[in-house]
Amino acid sequence: MTPTIKDVAAHAGFSIATVSRSINAPHTVNPVTLDKVRQSIDALNFRPSPLGRQLRGERTRLIGVILPTLANPVFAECLQGIDELASAQGYRLMLMTTQYDVERERHAIETLREHRVEGLILTVADADAHPLLDELDRAGLLYVLMHNDTMRRPSVSVDNRLAAYDGVRRLIAQGHRRILMLAGSFAASDRARQRHLGYSEAMQQAGLVPAPALEVDFNADELAPSVLAHLTHGANRPTALFCSNDLLAMVVMRGLRRARLRIPQDMSILGFDGLAMGELLSPPLASICAPNREIGCAAWQRLLTRIGGDDDTCGATPLALTLPHSVREGATIAALGTIEASTDRDGPLTAARPYA
Amino acid sequence: MTPTIKDVAAHAGFSIATVSRSINAPHTVNPVTLDKVRQSIDALNFRPSPLGRQLRGERTRLIGVILPTLANPVFAECLQGIDELASAQGYRLMLMTTQYDVERERHAIETLREHRVEGLILTVADADAHPLLDELDRAGLLYVLMHNDTMRRPSVSVDNRLAAYDGVRRLIAQGHRRILMLAGSFAASDRARQRHLGYSEAMQQAGLVPAPALEVDFNADELAPSVLAHLTHGANRPTALFCSNDLLAMVVMRGLRRARLRIPQDMSILGFDGLAMGELLSPPLASICAPNREIGCAAWQRLLTRIGGDDDTCGATPLALTLPHSVREGATIAALGTIEASTDRDGPLTAARPYA
DNA sequence: GTGAAAGCGCTAACAG
DNA sequence: CTGTTAGCGCTTTCAC
Numbered sequence: 001m002t003p004t005i006k007d008v009a010a011h012a013g014f015s016i017a018t019v020s021r022s023i024n025a026p027h028t029v030n031p032v033t034l035d036k037v038r039q040s041i042d043a044l045n046f047r048p049s050p051l052g053r054q055l056r057g058e059r060t061r062l063i064g065v066i067l068p069t070l071a072n073p074v075f076a077e078c079l080q081g082i083d084e085l086a087s088a089q090g091y092r093l094m095l096m097t098t099q100y101d102v103e104r105e106r107h108a109i110e111t112l113r114e115h116r117v118e119g120l121i122l123t124v125a126d127a128d129a130h131p132l133l134d135e136l137d138r139a140g141l142l143y144v145l146m147h148n149d150t151m152r153r154p155s156v157s158v159d160n161r162l163a164a165y166d167g168v169r170r171l172i173a174q175g176h177r178r179i180l181m182l183a184g185s186f187a188a189s190d191r192a193r194q195r196h197l198g199y200s201e202a203m204q205q206a207g208l209v210p211a212p213a214l215e216v217d218f219n220a221d222e223l224a225p226s227v228l229a230h231l232t233h234g235a236n237r238p239t240a241l242f243c244s245n246d247l248l249a250m251v252v253m254r255g256l257r258r259a260r261l262r263i264p265q266d267m268s269i270l271g272f273d274g275l276a277m278g279e280l281l282s283p284p285l286a287s288i289c290a291p292n293r294e295i296g297c298a299a300w301q302r303l304l305t306r307i308g309g310d311d312d313t314c315g316a317t318p319l320a321l322t323l324p325h326s327v328r329e330g331a332t333i334a335a336l337g338t339i340e341a342s343t344d345r346d347g348p349l350t351a352a353r354p355y356a
Numbered sequence: 357m358t359p360t361i362k363d364v365a366a367h368a369g370f371s372i373a374t375v376s377r378s379i380n381a382p383h384t385v386n387p388v389t390l391d392k393v394r395q396s397i398d399a400l401n402f403r404p405s406p407l408g409r410q411l412r413g414e415r416t417r418l419i420g421v422i423l424p425t426l427a428n429p430v431f432a433e434c435l436q437g438i439d440e441l442a443s444a445q446g447y448r449l450m451l452m453t454t455q456y457d458v459e460r461e462r463h464a465i466e467t468l469r470e471h472r473v474e475g476l477i478l479t480v481a482d483a484d485a486h487p488l489l490d491e492l493d494r495a496g497l498l499y500v501l502m503h504n505d506t507m508r509r510p511s512v513s514v515d516n517r518l519a520a521y522d523g524v525r526r527l528i529a530q531g532h533r534r535i536l537m538l539a540g541s542f543a544a545s546d547r548a549r550q551r552h553l554g555y556s557e558a559m560q561q562a563g564l565v566p567a568p569a570l571e572v573d574f575n576a577d578e579l580a581p582s583v584l585a586h587l588t589h590g591a592n593r594p595t596a597l598f599c600s601n602d603l604l605a606m607v608v609m610r611g612l613r614r615a616r617l618r619i620p621q622d623m624s625i626l627g628f629d630g631l632a633m634g635e636l637l638s639p640p641l642a643s644i645c646a647p648n649r650e651i652g653c654a655a656w657q658r659l660l661t662r663i664g665g666d667d668d669t670c671g672a673t674p675l676a677l678t679l680p681h682s683v684r685e686g687a688t689i690a691a692l693g694t695i696e697a698s699t700d701r702d703g704p705l706t707a708a709r710p711y712a
Numbered sequence: 713g714t715g716a717a718a719g720c721g722c723t724a725a726c727a728g
Numbered sequence: 729c730t731g732t733t734a735g736c737g738c739t740t741t742c743a744c
Contacts, residue, residue: 001495001496002469047466047470048470049470049472050470050471051407051410051411051471051472052411054407055407055408055411069436070426070432070433070435070436070439071432071433071436071632073429073432076426076427076429076432077426077427079426079451080425080426080427080453083426083451083452083453084453087452087453092450092452092467092471093450093451093452094448094449094450094451095435095439095449095450095451096439096443096448096449097436097439097440097443110403111448113358113403114403114404114405114406115406115407115448116405116407139357140357250633250636251636253636253638254635254636254638254640257638276427277606277633279610280606280607280609280610280637281636281637281638282609282610282613282637282638284610
């Protein structure tokens with residue numbers, strides 16, 4: 001069916017070795033020969049099979065990408081970033097999703113290893129204590145994490161703690177004092193933990209009392225009554241919500257509306273992710289923005305560097321690459337009419353941060 | 357590094373052939389031998405390399421997926437559907453994106469063919485007259501289109517014309533008479549054309565005059581002044597907009613708001629795609645829903661059937677598989693205060709349709 | 713500058 | 729039931 005190197009050799013009247021050289025090291029072959037070979041290649045429309053090369057121990061030019069889901073645009077955006085660079089540089093993507101299931105993570109890693117991918121770009125639920133990643137380290141298979149917030153492994157992410165801190169400070173600066181953090185069912189993820197830490201720090205620094213993150217079911221059509229009670233009842237109801245991601249923020253906004261709360265008059269909302277879509281909402285969603293596409297790009301670049309052999313593990317490059325976040329203003333946040341809290345001991349938001 | 361079949365053979369004290377058989381045809385091998393081999397496999401943690409198999413001409417268990425972009429959740433949802441089924445059935449996905457660029461489509465198809473994928477699932481800009489697809493037909497490489505609306509090729513889609521027709525009828529039933537269709541920069545796509553046909557038919561059937569689709573720049577921050585003029589000026593301004601996809605609808609909604617138009621009081625909006633996200637908007641976006649995940653699933657299943665060899669090209673199965681659409685109610689559509697048009701000669705929306 | 717031949721990991725005849 | 733062998737498409741010594 002598809003022509004092989006043999007066909008070309010026969011057609012050109014040379015050996016397969018010469019054909020191979022014409023492709024991989026043109027300068028080592030007689031220009032006249034080269035020309036004939038090339039003509040045969042064109043005539044037969046020959047393209048060398050990656051399979052042969054791979055088997056020969058060459059680089060497979062394959063990289064594996066493992067994501068929790070594509071339903072969250074955060075990951076689709078990362079993937080977009082990876083794909084743009086990687087495919088322009090001649091690498092192919094093998095994609096697998098895990099639905100945050102550790103067993104599927106294991107399966108994906110195994111499968112991709114079998115396919116001899118040169119490296120892995122992945123997002124796992126919790127990176128720090130992850131036996132599979134330890135195994136990758138041992139096996140010498142290169143990988144770069146995206147979004148996972150850990151110092152122990154190669155990763156590209158924003159500083160989730162600092163980002164959350166910055167965002168919550170914004171809420172506080174707007175006069176909010178009773179601020180609650182909401183998290184999805186994967187509250188156990190390293191990101192969510194870091195974000196909660198940032199929230200807590202911002203609160204404490206303002207003399208406020210941080211609360212544990214309130215877990216919200218992502219997929220339910222309505223907010224659970226117990227959650228709604230937390231958000232609406234009593235004089236101590238929160239005036240602002242920090243949602244651990246944008247999708248959650250959108251679900252919460254819908255839930256609040258159904259409960260006849262107005263946004264932002266009755267409740268301010270701050271998301272996390274910076275989904276492009278959030279800006280199209282009404283009111284546009286205020287969010288702590290991670291540069292998702294860039295995270296994908298950077299992850300690819302780090303992987304490529306490492307594949308290239310520049311093993312700078314012990315060098316200057318830190319394991320965790322932190323990309324800058326930003327806080328996107330949005331009409332889902334309103335200043336609290338009466339500034340209840342003047343406890344802001346730290347001056348304007350641009351003041352010194354508690355940690356670099 | 358990774359153990360090969362040879363290592364296992366040596367470890368177990370048998371030939372590689374026996375090891376191979378133990379894996380691929382266990383029943384043909386002596387139980388005692390089998391047991392030993394299996395122990396060696398476990399001991400060495402051996403997993404057969406797909407590369408060897410592939411080269412041997414076996415099935416690669418690879419399928420190629422080519423999508424315009426992942427920035428539009430429509431395609432991410434399709435991909436999700438494909439991935440769920442395919443990876444559960446032991447197939448791997450190689451993903452490439454094209455940004456609607458024909459040259460990249462060509463490159464993607466070529467690349468994936470080189471990798472000996474067993475089939476392709478793809479969405480192209482315009483399927484009918486697509487030389488690359490003709491070439492696939494000739495070459496005998498199986499493929500299934502998603503979302504492309506053509507009768508000439510294997511595809512899974514909704515009936516874009518009928519769907520648009522149904523949606524626009526809904527607008528008409530609400531009293532709207534001046535309805536404009538908006539399309540993105542890929543107005544040339546087969547889908548967009550079909551949707552415009554459906555729009556036109558619904559209009560004409562109600563005695564209204566369909567207009568050409570108004571092209572809108574997707575990525576601009578604001579609506580172009582010329583577009584805005586169309587939408588707002590004069591007594592003949594439209595009261596309802598049919599947007600050829602949901603992302604466009606969202607951009608348009610934002611543009612209208614910035615121009616101080618209220619939705620739906622000043623303008624009704626109907627989208628197309630049924631993005632889950634649309635329901636989280638405020639007001640929730642009315643949309644013509646395509647079952648995107650299911651389209652992905654169905655495309656995979658069709659491909660699998662064809663790979664399986666059941667070449668029913670000449671059989672009963674029609675080339676184009678049409679999945680049912682639905683019209684999602686949403687608060688972006690309001691009934692027109694004064695029902696200007698009682699020209700609706702066709703009674704309720706459930707009446708006979710112009711084509712099956 | 714070119715060709716012959718080995719071998720990557722595996723499967724599938726074909727012998728034994 | 730098991731081993732030997734050839735060969736998938738390719739790169740790469742090693743001779744010539």
